[in-house]
Amino acid sequence: MFKKPLSDTKTSAPLRGSERRKLRQRAQQAYAIDQEELPLLVPEGLLVMKFSTHHKEPGLLYLSAEGDPLWFSIGKNANDSELIPTVYTLWKRPMLLPCLTTPSPVIPVLIGGADLMVPGVVQCVGKPNPGTLVCVSQYERGFMGPGLAVGRMAVDPTKLLSGQIDKGKAVVILHTWKDSLWELGSKADPPPPEPFGAVPKKDEETGITGSNGSAPTTQPGGQSGGGVETGEPAQGGRQAEASVSDPSKASVEPEEDKGESSGEEEKLTPEEVSTVLRTSLLQALKTTLASLPTSAFPMQATTFYTSHILPARPASRTGSISIDIKHSAFKSLTAFLKQSEKQGLIKLKDSKPDVAISAVFPTHADVAAHALHLTVGEIDDKKRKEKERADRREQAEEARERSLSVVELWKPHQTSVKLFQDVQMDTSALYTGSEVRAALNNYVATHDLINHTDQRLINVASDDILNAATSNKSKPPLVSATREELTVALCDRMQPWHRVRMGKSDPVTKKGQLRPISVVVKIRQGRKACTLITGFESFLLSPTTIADALRARCASSTAVSPLPGRGGGEEIMVQGKQLKTVTDFLTGELGVPKKWIEVADLSDAKKKK
Numbered sequence: 001m002f003k004k005p006l007s008d009t010k011t012s013a014p015l016r017g018s019e020r021r022k023l024r025q026r027a028q029q030a031y032a033i034d035q036e037e038l039p040l041l042v043p044e045g046l047l048v049m050k051f052s053t054h055h056k057e058p059g060l061l062y063l064s065a066e067g068d069p070l071w072f073s074i075g076k077n078a079n080d081s082e083l084i085p086t087v088y089t090l091w092k093r094p095m096l097l098p099c100l101t102t103p104s105p106v107i108p109v110l111i112g113g114a115d116l117m118v119p120g121v122v123q124c125v126g127k128p129n130p131g132t133l134v135c136v137s138q139y140e141r142g143f144m145g146p147g148l149a150v151g152r153m154a155v156d157p158t159k160l161l162s163g164q165i166d167k168g169k170a171v172v173i174l175h176t177w178k179d180s181l182w183e184l185g186s187k188a189d190p191p192p193p194e195p196f197g198a199v200p201k202k203d204e205e206t207g208i209t210g211s212n213g214s215a216p217t218t219q220p221g222g223q224s225g226g227g228v229e230t231g232e233p234a235q236g237g238r239q240a241e242a243s244v245s246d247p248s249k250a251s252v253e254p255e256e257d258k259g260e261s262s263g264e265e266e267k268l269t270p271e272e273v274s275t276v277l278r279t280s281l282l283q284a285l286k287t288t289l290a291s292l293p294t295s296a297f298p299m300q301a302t303t304f305y306t307s308h309i310l311p312a313r314p315a316s317r318t319g320s321i322s323i324d325i326k327h328s329a330f331k332s333l334t335a336f337l338k339q340s341e342k343q344g345l346i347k348l349k350d351s352k353p354d355v356a357i358s359a360v361f362p363t364h365a366d367v368a369a370h371a372l373h374l375t376v377g378e379i380d381d382k383k384r385k386e387k388e389r390a391d392r393r394e395q396a397e398e399a400r401e402r403s404l405s406v407v408e409l410w411k412p413h414q415t416s417v418k419l420f421q422d423v424q425m426d427t428s429a430l431y432t433g434s435e436v437r438a439a440l441n442n443y444v445a446t447h448d449l450i451n452h453t454d455q456r457l458i459n460v461a462s463d464d465i466l467n468a469a470t471s472n473k474s475k476p477p478l479v480s481a482t483r484e485e486l487t488v489a490l491c492d493r494m495q496p497w498h499r500v501r502m503g504k505s506d507p508v509t510k511k512g513q514l515r516p517i518s519v520v521v522k523i524r525q526g527r528k529a530c531t532l533i534t535g536f537e538s539f540l541l542s543p544t545t546i547a548d549a550l551r552a553r554c555a556s557s558t559a560v561s562p563l564p565g566r567g568g569g570e571e572i573m574v575q576g577k578q579l580k581t582v583t584d585f586l587t588g589e590l591g592v593p594k595k596w597i598e599v600a601d602l603s604d605a606k607k608k609k
Contacts, residue, residue, distance in 0.1 A: 001074075001174050002181040003113035004054040005398075010544050011560070012049035012063060020046055023062065026083050027071070031096055040092055041070070041085075061181075064088075068185035072175075082133075087177050090135050090147035091191050098126025099147065100171060101139040110136065110149050111178050116171040124161055128153045134171055143193035149176040273328040274336075276313060281340060282370040283312035290362035298349050298356040305333055311377025404539060404591035405501045408514065410436055413495035415468040419443055422465060430497050430509070437487045444483075451480055458486055469493055502540045514538055517592060521577050521601045529603045531582055533572040534563065539592060543570050546590075553585060554578045577603065 015023070024042045027033055033041060045065030052058050053074075060081075062071040068088045073081040090096055102110075102120045110116060122139040135147035151171035159165045175181050177190060268276070288308050305325070313323060330336040334355055341348050345366065349358040361367070409430040412420040420427050423442045431439070443466065444450060444458055451457040460467050460478040470489035471477050478489065498514035501507035517535045524530050536546065547558040556575040563569050574582065579599055586592040 001053055001055075001057075002176075002179040005180045006051045007054050007056060008052040008542055008545070009548060010050040011548060012047040015046040015048045015062065019048070020044075023071070023083075030083055031085075033093075033096075037093060041089055041096075043070075046070075061184075063184070066186060068188075069181055072181070084133060084150060084174065086175060086185075087135075087147055087150065087182060087190070088185055088188070090150070091188075094144065094146065094194070095126075097133055097135040097147070097150070098124070098128040098153075099135045099137055099144070100124050100128075101137050101145070104138050107138050107148055110173055111176045113173075115154075115169045115173050116149075116151065118155065118160060118165055118168050118170045121160060121170050124157050128157055130154065130156050136171060136173070138193075140193045143195055145193040146190040148190065150174050268323075268327070270327060270329040273323060273325075274330060276323055277309065277325070277328055277330075277336060278340075279314060279370075279373075280309045280312040280375075281345065282367055283314075283373065283375060284308040285345060285360055285362045285364070285367045286370055286372065287312070289360045292360075294359075297360075298351070298358045300351075300356055301333055301337060301354045304337075304357045311375060311380070313376045315374045315376050315379045403503055404593075405507075406514065406539070406593060406596060407432060407499040409497040409499055409509070410491050410494035411497055414493065415471075416490060416493045418465045419469045419490070422446070430499075433487070433491065436491055436494070437483065440483065440486055440490055456482055458483060460486070498538075500538065500540055505540075508540060510538075514596070516596045516598045517586065519579060519582050519586075519597060519599045521579055521603045523603050528575070529577050531574040531576065531578040533574070533582060534569060536572070537569050539590075539596070541590060541592075543572055546585075547572050547574075549589065550574050550578070550582060550585060554581050577601070 020042065023046070024038050027042050028035075028038060042062075043064055047063040047065070047067075049061045049063065050058070051061055057074055058076055059072055059074045061069055063069050069086045070089045071083050071085055073083055075081040085096055100116065101122045102116060103122065106116070106120045116136055125144065126134070128134045130153050132153050134151060134153050136149040136151060137145040137147050139145070149171075151173040154169040154172050155165050160170060288311075310323070325331075325333050325336060328336065330339065337346065337348060337355060337357070340346050343364075343366070345361060345364055346357050347359040347361075349356045409432060411430050412425075412427040417427050420439060423439055423446065425431075425439055447463055447466075449459045449463055449466065451459050457480040458466075459480055460470060461480070466486075467477060470481075470486055470493065472489070472492065478486075481489070495511070496513040497509060497511050499507050499509040500514075515535050515538065517533065517539065520532050521529055522532060533546065536543065543560045547560050550556075550572070551558045551574075554574055554576065556578065558575070559573045561571055561573065563571050579601060583594075583597055583599060586597055587594055
């Protein structure tokens with residue numbers, strides 16, 4: 001629901017005392033909140049804000065005084081709709097909703113907009129009914145993790161846990177950690193998981209069994225697993241499934257690497273760990289360390305180990321294994337480095353509190369004989385680059401969705417109609433500047449109007465239709481002119497139109513000349529300067545969106561007020577001289593071309609009077 005940014009937000013306003021009391025009552029009745037917990041979950045200083053999702057669903061959002069979204073409702077009658085907690089609220093009271101846990105690889109897919117599928121449910125803490133709200137957290141053996149998603153139960157949990165249901169959606173996700181709703185707040189990190197013993201042991205509340213507070217780990221069909229359906233279900237798009245065999249050992253691997261891991265965590269002997277470390281050192285000496293300048297030394301032992309040896313581990317053998325120097329035959333990094341120095345691979349320098357590497361010897365015979373292998377660092381680098389490419393694609397897609405395109409158009413009118421009729425072009429159509437120029441060139445070529453003395457010029461006076469289509473009563477008639485001059489003159493005699501399009505939405509085409517957005521600094525209320533923005537309506541821009549964004553960017557107060565007169569539009573006021581910040585925001589964030597922004601500073605002129 002909040003995978004993409006909200007399409008429309010209104011300015012937040014303080015919640016009145018009576019409305020806050022009503023909200024507390026709604027929350028207490030819906031979630032059986034103790035009286036002493038109400039001030040924490042419905043605190044003083046609440047703000048309320050109207051919004052619309054990217055699917056144009058209206059809603060109400062309740063924010064703390066610090067700006068964290070705490071509750072929201074969806075629907076036209078949001079005041080009477082179901083009150084839904086955000087993850088910020090779940091982190092304050094973990095057992096506010098029944099909870100389903102899922103393996104760690106599933107969480108990023110949920111954040112990407114997927115629903116939780118039945119194979120992805122590890123355990124169910126609480127007693128949800130179909131259609132009721134639940135939270136989703138990451139599975140942690142012996143611990144209860146914080147809620148990372150809020151959704152609606154799609155199946156009967158009794159049938160799910162008994163194995164009667166083994167496929168389909170388990171939870172329809174409404175809101176997640178790191179979605180656009182979460183980003184409106186402080187973007188705080190989730191709290192750490194708590195041991196099950198710290199969770200209240202009220203069976204009727206939590207559904208946790210056992211006297212020691214341990215959680216049931218019954219899974220669908222008697223098996224553990226994780227699976228999610230990607231994409232937005234409402235869109236009916238393509239679906240994919242991600243699964244893991246054991247949630248306690250779950251890992252996400254590239255498709256081509258799936259056959260390299262058996263899914264079982266391999267345990268190496270101390271001698272094998274030592275061999276892996278030496279092989280990794282030889283790999284590093286032949287690659288990354290060989291290209292370092294002498295100025296890079298001396299190098300601290302910990303830097304040498306973490307930046308060069310560990311990334312050089314063989315990926316085929318150690319990709320799913322945690323290599324620890326303590327598990328080797330050396331027991332410590334210093335002992336390993338001293339052994340490597342005796343073998344002539346490196347040179348050490350005594351340094352407190354640790355030794356340092358003063359030189360390396362990539363030309364050593366053992367290094368020359370070492371066969372290069374695929375390393376963990378290369379796999380990690382590949383994953384990082386893939387993520388960066390995916391992030392760039394997502395950013396480009398988001399930029400396209402909010403990009404603004406402005407096209408000036410002209411329609412044949414009065415004396416210009418005959419010229420378009422002559423070249424057999426539709427006189428009721430709208431034409432861009434390049435299309436008007438093409439029509440003019442066609443007419444000039446057909447009637448042989450190029451000046452033979454100077455071919456840059458067009459003979460205007462010798463042709464009645466061209467002369468009438470480009471003449472202006474306020475100016476002397478043209479005898480000859482360049483193509484550029486004639487194109488401008490012809491457009492001046494045509495009827496102006498314009499077309500504006502925001503992202504992928506349908507374009508809006510209107511009659512009349514498009515006026516630029518005005519950004520002006522004026523002096524108001526004595527000596528106070530303020531920046532006034534008008535004329536943005538023609539560019540399909542929301543005043544509240546601009547005002548809210550500039551309030552944060554400029555760290556100044558903003559206000560939206562109607563302009564005097566019928567159909568005068570609205571005016572955005574930003575406190576202070578903010579010409580550059582406003583202009584950069586309009587061009588950079590909203591995509592308004594610079595030619596459609598008029599900037600003026602009238603504050604100095606006011607002071608001189």
